[in-house]
Amino acid sequence: MxxxxxxxxxxxxxxxxxxxxxxxxxxxxxxxxxxxxxxxxxxxxxxxxxxxxxxxxxxxxxxxxxxFIAALEAAIGQLAAFGGPLPSGTPLERFDGFIGTYLGTLAAEPALARLFLIETYAAGPEAMRRRLELQQHFVDLIALTFDARSAEERFACQALVGSIVSLVTARFVEDDVDGLHALREPIVALARRLLEGPQ
Structure with a gap:
């Protein structure tokens, strides 16, 4: 801006x-x-x-x-614009790159991130609807990355996105923006367990 x-x-x-x-x-x-x-x-x-x-x-x-809705749309546009998983590598490697970029985008724009992650709860149903649409976009990207087709696999993708949102929201509630990058490794480990199964 x-x-x-x-x-x-x-x-x-x-x-x-x-x-x-x-x-x-x-x-x-x-x-x-x-x-x-x-x-x-x-x-x-x-x-x-x-x-x-x-x-x-x-x-x-x-x-x-x-x-607020207009500012939220701008925040969503920025978050959606950073792109999806990398085009090459294993599914987990592509997801790792995706999460690294996502966390970096949130850390670089903390005010917009707080708007999306926290203030939508106070702003009414239209704001929440737009937030949920973006979360569903992330679910679709992850499902595509891991070739998740069954209902169980899709649910795992939804559970993963829900966990990611909860974890990053907690960092903003605690005013710990620097701690965002530390989430990358455990989030990737969670994705491995949920979507790749026992190794």
Whole structure:
């Protein structure tokens, strides 16, 4: 997301100005909610942090929840964009690369990660629906990686994703972003047990 617009006259189009303002508001919402939580964050907090007017905010969002959903969509887009498992190697090697990238993405964007992992619980059913859609996308990627076809194998993929989400959420609740990378090895070991069986 972009920073503040240059002061004085500039060559930006109206659409570019609106886009930059929107990006600042989404970033501001994510950062404010990371600090104060969804319930504790007000529209005034977002406006002040983004450096925009109240009128500008309401030109783009009807209320705080609409801004949150837009910020959540941006977070989901970033998480979904990091790609899936590596195209080569064994299924477990590809999964290992996938998890390493996923944890690195969360660590690099802690405010957006908290929005996705924690604040969705307070933001209502629409926010939770979008979160669950992304989790299902991860389940599908893992099932494809391990060629999981049976109902039992698919359930193992769902259980694995549920475990991963729980583990990374706990790190953010404990404000231990640095501890994310330490989860990689035990998560890969869990995937080995669940999806490859006894060796």
């Amino acid at each position: 972009t920073g503040r617009l240059p002061s004085g006259r500039h060559q930006l189009t109206r659409d570019e100005v609106v886009g930059a303002q929107r990006a600042r508001m989404l970033r501001a919402a994510a950062e404010a909610m990371a600090e104060r939580g969804y319930a504790g964050t007000t529209v005034a907090d977002v406006i002040k942090r983004a450096g925009v007017s109240r009128e500008t905010f309401y030109q783009q969002f009807t209320n705080k929840q609409a801004c």
